[in-house]
Each structure stands twice: as C-alpha cells, then as structure tokens.
Amino acid sequence: MSASAHNAGSAASLKRSLASRHARERRFRRLGMLAVISAIVFVAVLFSSILIKGAPAFEQATLSLHVTFDPAVIRIKPRPQRIAGQSPADFARRKRSWQRSLALVDWNRVIETALRKTVGDADISSRDLVRLIASAERFRLRDMVAKDPAIIGATLPVNLLASADVDVWLKGNIDHSLPDNRQQLSVAQRRIVEDLSKRGILHMAFAKALFLNVDSRSSPASAGLAGAFVGSLYMMLVVIALAVPIGVASAVYLEEFAPKNRVTDFVEVNINNLAAVPSIVFGLLGAAVFIGWFHLPLSAPLVGGLILSLMTLPVVIIATRVTLRAIPASIRHAALGLGASPTQMVFHHVLPLAVPGILTATIIGVAQALGETAPLLLIGMNAFVAHIPQTPLEQSTALPVQIFLWQGNENRNFFESRTSAAIIVLIVLMIGLNGLAVFMRQKFERRW
Amino acid sequence: MSGAFLSLRDSLLGCVALPGQIGEVLRRVPVHTLTIIIVLLALVAVGYRVGLTRARRVAVDGAHPLHSRPVYYGVLMALWCAIPALIVFVLWMVFGETLSRLYIIAGLPSDIARLPGDRIATVIARIRQIASGFGVAGNTAPYENAIASGLATFKTVTWLAVIALAAVVGVIAARLRLARISPALRARNMIEGVVAGVLLICSAVAILTTIGIVFSLLGEAIRFFTFIHPVDFFPGTIWNPRFSTVGAGGQGGFGLLPLLWGTVLVSLIAIVVAGPIGLMAAIYMAEYASPSLRTVAKPVVEILAGIPTIVYGFFALTAAGPFLSRVGASIDLDIRATSALTAGVVMGVMIIPFISSLSDDIISQVPKAMRDGSLGLGATSSETIKRVVLPAALPGLVGAFLLAISRAVGETMIVVLAAGNRPVLQPNPLEPVSTITATIVAQLTGDSDFASPQSLVAFALGLTLFIMTLGLNVVALYIVRKYKEQYE
Numbered sequence: 040m041s042a043s044a045h046n047a048g049s050a051a052s053l054k055r056s057l058a059s060r061h062a063r064e065r066r067f068r069r070l071g072m073l074a075v076i077s078a079i080v081f082v083a084v085l086f087s088s089i090l091i092k093g094a095p096a097f098e099q100a101t102l103s104l105h106v107t108f109d110p111a112v113i114r115i116k117p118r119p120q121r122i123a124g125q126s127p128a129d130f131a132r133r134k135r136s137w138q139r140s141l142a143l144v145d146w147n148r149v150i151e152t153a154l155r156k157t158v159g160d161a162d163i164s165s166r167d168l169v170r171l172i173a174s175a176e177r178f179r180l181r182d183m184v185a186k187d188p189a190i191i192g193a194t195l196p197v198n199l200l201a202s203a204d205v206d207v208w209l210k211g212n213i214d215h216s217l218p219d220n221r222q223q224l225s226v227a228q229r230r231i232v233e234d235l236s237k238r239g240i241l242h243m244a245f246a247k248a249l250f251l252n253v254d255s256r257s258s259p260a261s262a263g264l265a266g267a268f269v270g271s272l273y274m275m276l277v278v279i280a281l282a283v284p285i286g287v288a289s290a291v292y293l294e295e296f297a298p299k300n301r302v303t304d305f306v307e308v309n310i311n312n313l314a315a316v317p318s319i320v321f322g323l324l325g326a327a328v329f330i331g332w333f334h335l336p337l338s339a340p341l342v343g344g345l346i347l348s349l350m351t352l353p354v355v356i357i358a359t360r361v362t363l364r365a366i367p368a369s370i371r372h373a374a375l376g377l378g379a380s381p382t383q384m385v386f387h388h389v390l391p392l393a394v395p396g397i398l399t400a401t402i403i404g405v406a407q408a409l410g411e412t413a414p415l416l417l418i419g420m421n422a423f424v425a426h427i428p429q430t431p432l433e434q435s436t437a438l439p440v441q442i443f444l445w446q447g448n449e450n451r452n453f454f455e456s457r458t459s460a461a462i463i464v465l466i467v468l469m470i471g472l473n474g475l476a477v478f479m480r481q482k483f484e485r486r487w
Numbered sequence: 488m489s490g491a492f493l494s495l496r497d498s499l500l501g502c503v504a505l506p507g508q509i510g511e512v513l514r515r516v517p518v519h520t521l522t523i524i525i526v527l528l529a530l531v532a533v534g535y536r537v538g539l540t541r542a543r544r545v546a547v548d549g550a551h552p553l554h555s556r557p558v559y560y561g562v563l564m565a566l567w568c569a570i571p572a573l574i575v576f577v578l579w580m581v582f583g584e585t586l587s588r589l590y591i592i593a594g595l596p597s598d599i600a601r602l603p604g605d606r607i608a609t610v611i612a613r614i615r616q617i618a619s620g621f622g623v624a625g626n627t628a629p630y631e632n633a634i635a636s637g638l639a640t641f642k643t644v645t646w647l648a649v650i651a652l653a654a655v656v657g658v659i660a661a662r663l664r665l666a667r668i669s670p671a672l673r674a675r676n677m678i679e680g681v682v683a684g685v686l687l688i689c690s691a692v693a694i695l696t697t698i699g700i701v702f703s704l705l706g707e708a709i710r711f712f713t714f715i716h717p718v719d720f721f722p723g724t725i726w727n728p729r730f731s732t733v734g735a736g737g738q739g740g741f742g743l744l745p746l747l748w749g750t751v752l753v754s755l756i757a758i759v760v761a762g763p764i765g766l767m768a769a770i771y772m773a774e775y776a777s778p779s780l781r782t783v784a785k786p787v788v789e790i791l792a793g794i795p796t797i798v799y800g801f802f803a804l805t806a807a808g809p810f811l812s813r814v815g816a817s818i819d820l821d822i823r824a825t826s827a828l829t830a831g832v833v834m835g836v837m838i839i840p841f842i843s844s845l846s847d848d849i850i851s852q853v854p855k856a857m858r859d860g861s862l863g864l865g866a867t868s869s870e871t872i873k874r875v876v877l878p879a880a881l882p883g884l885v886g887a888f889l890l891a892i893s894r895a896v897g898e899t900m901i902v903v904l905a906a907g908n909r910p911v912l913q914p915n916p917l918e919p920v921s922t923i924t925a926t927i928v929a930q931l932t933g934d935s936d937f938a939s940p941q942s943l944v945a946f947a948l949g950l951t952l953f954i955m956t957l958g959l960n961v962v963a964l965y966i967v968r969k970y971k972e973q974y975e
Contacts, residue, residue: 078764078839442797
C-alpha cells in the first residue's frame with residue numbers, strides 16, 4: 040500500500056522532473072535555433088542596409104541638353120597639324136598651346152546658353168543656372184571638341200550629369216520642407232529642377248560616371264571608381280605574381296621535402312601565427328621597411344601589393360598544404376616505385392593534381408586582400424588621386440580606401456549613397472571571386 | 488632627333504645602389520631591367536642549346552649511357568651561364584652608385600673636395616641632378632657642369648661595360664664548364680638540388696616576414712623611447728600627443744593606458760556579443776541541425792567573415808550607431824552614435840563566424856562514444872551537451888575564444904570609423920573611446936614628420952599590439968593543437 044503510494048508519488052515526481060527536463064531541452068534547442076537565426080538576420084540586415092542605401096546611386100540625375108558649340112564662345116585656332124620638317128618638340132609645344140587655349144574657353148557659358156534655351160526662364164542668375172550641372176562636365180565638352188574640332192558650330196544632343204545637389208533633391212535625400220536657408224538649392228534652382236524633371240529633360244540615367252570616372256572633389260557628382268579600380272587591380276596582380284609562387288613553393292617544401300624536425304615545427308608555428316597577425320601590423324612593417332628603408336614611393340600600388348602579398352602568403356601556404364595533404368600517398372608511391380626522383384614525383388604527379396586546390400586558395404586569398412584597408416592607409420594610399428595610375432609606381436588609391444575616403448566626405452547626403460554603391464561594387468567583386476572559387480572547387484575537385 | 492637621344496640617354500642613366508636609392512631608381516629603371524632580362528634570357532637560351540647539343544653528342548659518342556636525360560644537361564648549362572652574369576649585375580647594382588660617387592669626387596676641385604662630408608654630399612646630389620637633365624635651382628658652377636656632363640658619359644660607358652662583362656662572364660663560364668658534361672655527370676641531381684634550394688628560400692620568406700615585423704617595430708619603437716621613456720609610456724594615463732613637444736616626455740602626453748582600456752573595452756563588448764551567439768550557433772549546427780540546414784546556414788553565417796572590415800565600419804557608422812542611439816534615447820539612456828558600444832557590437836557580429844566555425848569543428852571532434860554513453864544513461868541531448876560534450880571540448884573552446892579575442896584586438900577599420908576616437912580613460916562604454924589600432928592609423932596618416940615622436944609612437948603601439956595578439960595566438964594555437972591531439 041505505502042510502497043505503491045510511494046511508487047505513485049515517485050512516478051509523479053519523475054514525470055514532473057522529466058517534463059521539466061524536456062522543457063529545458065526544448066528551451067536549449069530554441070536558444071540554439073535563435074543564435075543561428077540571429078546570425079543569419081545580421082547578414083540580412085547588413086546586406087539590405089547597404090543595398091537600400093547604395094542602389095539609388097547606380098542611377099544619377101542627368102540632363103539631356105542640346106548644346107550649341109558656338110564659335111563665338113569657343114574661339115580657338117584650328118588644331119595644329121604636323122608640318123613636314125617640324126621637330127617633334129616644336130609640334131608638341133604647339134599642340135600644348137592649342138590645348139591650353141581650349142582649356143581657357145568659357146565652357147560655363149556654353150552650358151549656360153544651352154540651359155537657358157531649354158529652361159526659357161529668365162529669372163535666374165547665371166551662377167545658379169550653371170551650378171545645376173556637375174562642374175566637371177565642362178571638361179567633357181572640352182574633350183569632345185579636342186577630339187573632333189569639327190563640331191564647333193554644330194548643335195549636338197549631350198547628356199550632362201546634374202550636380203550632386205540636384206541629384207540629392209530629386210532622390211529626396213534632403214527634406215523638401217526645410218526652410219530656404221537650409222536648402223542646398225536656391226528657390227529658383229528648385230523651380231527649374233522641378234520643371235525640367237517634369238518635362239523629362241532632367242531624368243535618372245545609369246551612373247556611368249561611377250565606373251568610368253576618377254575621384255573628384257570639386258565635382259562630387261562625377262566622382263567615380265576608375266582610379267581605385269585600376270589601383271586595386273595592380274595590387275592584385277602583384278599579389279598573384281608574388282604570394283602565389285612563393286606560397287606554393289614553401290608549401291611544397293614544408294609538405295614534401297622538409298625534414299620533420301624542430302626547425303620545420305618552428306616554421307609551421309610561425310606561419311600559423313603570421314596568419315593571425317593583425318593587418319595593421321603589416322601596414323607598419325610596410326611603412327617602416329618599404330617606405331622608410333627602401334624609399335619606395337608613397338601611395339604606390341606596388342608597395343600596397345607587397346604588403347598584401349605578405350599578408351596573403353600564409354593563406355596560400357596553409358591552403359596549399361591542406362590540398363597537398365589530401366592527395367593520396369598511393370600516387371606518390373606509384374611515382375617513386377617507377378623510379379621517379381622525389382622532385383619528379385612532386386612536380387610531375389602531385390602538383391598537377393593540386394592545381395585546382397591551389398587556384399581556389401589563390402582566389403580566396405586575393406578576395407581577402409582586395410577588401411583590406413587598414414595597412415593601405417599607413418602607406419599613404421588615402422591620398423586624393425584624381426587620375427588613373429599608368430604604372431604600379433604611380434600614386435593611386437584602392438577600392439576599399441576609396442570607400443574610406445568617400446564615407447568621410449562632408450557632402451554627406453550625396454556621398455552616403457555613393458559610398459554604399461562603391462561597397463556594393465566591392466562586395467560584388469568579392470562574391471564573384473568567391474563564387475569562382477566555389478565553382479572551380481566543384482568542377483575540378485577529385486575525391487580519392 | 489635630339490629629344491629621342493636625350494630620353495634614351497636619360498633612361499640609360501642612373502644605377503641601383505644602397506636600399507635608400509632603390510625607390511628613386513625603380514622609377515626610371517625599366518630600360519635597365521629590360522636589358523638585364525634580355526641579356527640573361529639570351530645567355531639562358533645559348534647555354535641550354537649548347538648543353539643539350541653537347542649532352543646528345545657525348546651520348547652518341549660515348550660507350551656509357553647518360554646519367555640524366557639530355558634536357559637536364561641543357562638546363563644545368565643554362566644555369567651555369569646565367570648565374571655568373573646575374574652575379575655581375577647584382578654587384579653592379581650594389582656598387583654602381585659608389586662607383587659614380589668616386590668618379591664625381593675624383594673630378595672635384597681640391598678646395599671643394601676638402602669640405603666636410605655633408606657639404607660634399609650636397610655637391611654630389613647637385614651634380615647628379617644636373618647630369619639627370621632636370622637641372623637645379625640657381626646658377627651652376629663650371630666645375631659642376633663639367634663633371635655632370637662627364638658623369639653622363641661615365642654612366643653610359645659603365646653600363647655598357649657591365650652588360651658586356653656580364654655577357655662575357657656568362658660565355659666564359661659556359662666554356663669552362665662545357666668539358667664537364669659527360670655521361671657520369673649527375674645533372675638531374677644537381678638541378679634537383681637547386682630546386683630544393685629555391686623551395687627552401689621561398690619558405691624562409693614567411694620567417695623573414697616575422698623577423699621583419701619584429702625588427703621594424705622594435706627599431707622604430709626604440710627610436711620612440713629615446714623621446715619618451717617607457718616608464719612614461721606604458722603606465723601613462725593621458726593620451727594627448729599633439730601638445731607634446733620633442734623631449735617633453737615629462738608632460739605625459741603619450742600614455743598607453745587610455746588606448747589599452749579602449750581596446751579591452753571594445754573587444755570585451757565584441758566577445759560578449761559574439762560569444763553566446765557563436766557558441767550556441769555552433770552547438771546547434773553540430774548537434775541539432777539537419778544536414779540540409781547545415782549546408783545552407785553554415786556558408787551564410789560564414790559570409791560575415793568574408794565581408795571587408797571597412798564595410799562593417801561604414802555599417803556601424805551609418806546604421807548601427809544611429810540605431811543604438813535611438814534605442815538608448817527611447818529608454819532614457821544617452822548612447823553616443825560613435826561609441827565603444829557601437830564598435831563593440833558591430834565587431835561582435837564580425838567575429839561570430841570565427842567563434843561559430845572554430846567551435847563547430849571542436850565540438851564535432853568530441854568522440855561519439857562519449858555522447859552515446861551519456862544518452863544511454865538517459866540524459867537528454869541538452870544535458871549531454873552541457874555536462875559531457877562542452878566540458879570535454881572546453882580547452883578547444885577556450886582556444887577558439889582566444890583567437891576571436893585576438894582578432895577583435897587587432898581589428899582596425901571598425902574602430903577607426905565607429906569608436907569615436909576619444910582617448911580618455913573613462914569606464915562608460917556608451918561614450919566614445921579610442922583603441923590602439925585606431926590611434927596607429929590616426930598617428931601615421933597625419934602630416935607629421937616620420938621621425939617625430941608623434942609618428943614613431945605608432946610603432947610602439949604596434950609593438951604592444953603585436954605582443955598582445957601574438958601572446959593570445961600562441962596560447963590559443965597551442966591549446967587547440969593539444970586538444971586536437973587528445974582526440975586523434
């Protein structure tokens with residue numbers, strides 16, 4: 040009787056404890072689920088925040104105008120021709136002087152005339168009118184004439200970028216209800232912008248400038264990524280030319296030739312540690328050694344590439360070693376058994392099989408190097424550079440550094456979206472590279 | 488025509504010398520490099536051809552079979568040709584500048600030559616400048632012009648002589664070695680020795696990088712400590728480098744502690760954010776998640792690790808900071824948009840994948856027998872995880888966390904953009920702080936002179952950072968390695 044009661048009681052308490060244990064189990068499980076979901080939510084928030092901010096910047100306010108290249112305004116002599124017997128230096132001098140006269144033309148007046156004709160509104164100052172157009176657009180008109188002086192006298196349809204302030208106004212990145220004294224555009228300018236955009240003359244067009252132009256401070260609307268892109272390209276080429284061969288060679292040595300002793304152990308520990316050294320320390324190394332000691336030029340993609348190569352080296356070494364280790368011993372034994380020397384075995388049999396893995400590692404390493412910013416700041420790549428570098432020794436900037444520079448621009452409501460667009464470009468490049476790596480891995484991977 | 492000649496002469500000028508001149512020379516070296524490459528390639532081609540032909544002939548003539556295939560003899564011969572020539576070029580690169588210096592000094596009038604060393608250096612620099620064709624400011628003395636024009640010829644002549652010498656040395660070396668090509672010569676083994684040597688040198692680059700880091704940081708840091716005594720630096724509580732003048736260490740403008748505190752604070756917040764999320768995500772992935780969820784969720788989470796840190800910084804500055812600030816305002820808490828909290832939280836998001844994938848690996852390595860034992864005794868999954876798996880995995884997990892902390896300590900761009908850069912020793916995480924990394928960037932991207940304590944302090948900070956992260960890494964890697972060995 041009492042035993043059964045006791046049993047019943049203990050069964051009940053057992054049930055209770057089981058229930059609470061199962062509840063705890065469910066709670067724990069839910070907690071784990073929550074952690075995974077929150078990590079995924081972070082990814083989603085990060086990407087959507089950047090996308091929402093950056094997507095509008097791929098379109099830019101553009102005016103389709105009929106520009107008259109009035110010979111009365113563009114008063115230049117015909118382009119100098121190479122005369123027989125003329126020395127190259129003399130010809131170059133005459134060409135330069137012609138180009139100078141071209142640069143001295145009042146291009147603002149050309150733009151103003153075209154605008155006035157379209158607007159048909161006399162009640163606006165020339166200054167306000169010209170400021171509707173991005174200031175660097177006048178150089179585009181100049182370059183059109185320089186390319187083909189025959190257009191002088193003609194009226195051509197030209198798409199001109201509107202200024203950053205107009206772009207901001209049309210995209211609603213500034214509060215339209217703000218009082219006049221806090222608006223970037225004057226009352227008259229706003230009237231004209233509204234009118235032109237209603238007539239379809241001022242419209243949104245794909246922002247080619249973002250990709251084809253170099254950075255610009257005086258004319259934010261024409262600031263682009265071309266210079267940064269080429270700078271990054273040079274650096275990646277340096278990384279591929281240096282980090283990959285050296286990395287693969289040292290991985291081959293450590294994995295296939297090195298005697299298993301304390302020195303090899305030390306090298307291995309050293310490489311693992313090098314992979315975890317903060318990137319800024321590599322920047323300090325570069326500043327002290329490449330700039331301070333070797334006097335290599337500041338802001339040069341070559342120096343940036345050297346630093347990024349040193350950073351990428353451990354990545355390539357570690358990944359190549361993993362690939363080499365995955366190649367079965369039977370391949371090596373077969374080669375050695377047929378009389379190949381160890382070097383022949385490695386270079387004729389093992390390395391060819393490791394190529395896909397090495398390529399994947401290379402791409403991942405390059406993608407990582409592409410996004411690196413901090414060390415580049417220390418070698419002066421945050422300088423303002425308004426040209427596309429012709430060689431890796433010229434001043435240049437890089438994509439992530441350009442993002443850093445743009446986010447600090449005081450023209451906030453224009454550049455926040457421009458910066459996000461640059462980030463999208465960078466991330467698309469990185470995802471493209473990583474996608475390529477995944478594709479190669481799946482296409483060429485061999486399972487043993 | 489004269490223009491073309493001048494540009495040719497200009498490009499023939501200039502030689503490589505001490506490390507200090509490398510940057511200068513690299514700017515106008517393409518023609519030199521090209522010539523060197525062409526000469527070396529020609530020697531390689533000739534050597535290869537000669538070696539190959541010779542080997543084939545002795546193989547036909549001789550009674551003994553060749554030790555290696557003829558190609559190896561060709562390659563060996565090419566190396567024998569090219570290496571002496573290369574040595575000549577290297578010697579010229581090292582000593583060429585000294586040679587032209589000697590030439591200039593020899594041409595100086597005796598009264599100038601008696602000037603002290605630094606004045607002579609100025610004179611030499613002026614003459615080189617004149618010889619380069621760019622000219623110098625002010626009037627030039629007749630002797631300067633004379634030496635400069637002589638120097639141009641001298642350099643062209645030396646350069647041509649060097650090319651000729653390299654070619655001749657290469658050919659002579661080949662001629663001397665030709666007799667050695669015989670069936671008994673173990674050409675393949677010799678080449679394999681060279682290959683092994685090259686591989687060894689390549690794997691030394693990683694070591695050299697470490698040595699380079701240590702010595703450059705130490706060297707510059709020691710220079711900094713000649714301005715500011717370490718006793719004022721390490722325990723200093725005030726960071727205000729702008730108002731310190733050279734040698735004014737006593738004012739205590741260079742105190743490490745505010746920056747160290749900022750670094751610790753931000754890393755702490757980051758690990759508080761990332762630790763639980765990363766660990767729980769790892770547990771869920773390793774123990775509960777279905778394979779299909781795993782294949783989707785794991786790469787998605789790892790995307791976080793691949794995003795450039797500048798993107799996180801921008802996100803922190805434009806989205807996370809204002810958001811946290813608004814949340815703070817709604818509960819009457821004054822959170823600044825750029826603060827230790829903002830930087831820490833965003834950095835936490837960044838290191839989630841480090842913790843989750845490392846922990847996932849480590850948890851998966853705990854032997855299945857241990858889980859089965861616990862489950863067989865009636866424990867639920869969560870009890871098994873909490874009482875059996877996690878204690879067994881603890882050392883590895885500690886290692887993973889240490890690695891993540893080291894990553895947070897060395898992170899730069901997020902704190903540069905979002906921590907507020909206010910190096911004051913204060914405990915409130917809702918206020919702006921500055922960290923070691925952010926300060927390194929701030930000190931080295933300004934306009935200050937590279938030799939001033941304001942710039943050099945960056946290296947002392949870098950040294951501190953390097954030692955901190957190295958310590959964390961060494962301990963973490965050691966623990967993880969030991970842990971893995973335990974279950975292998």
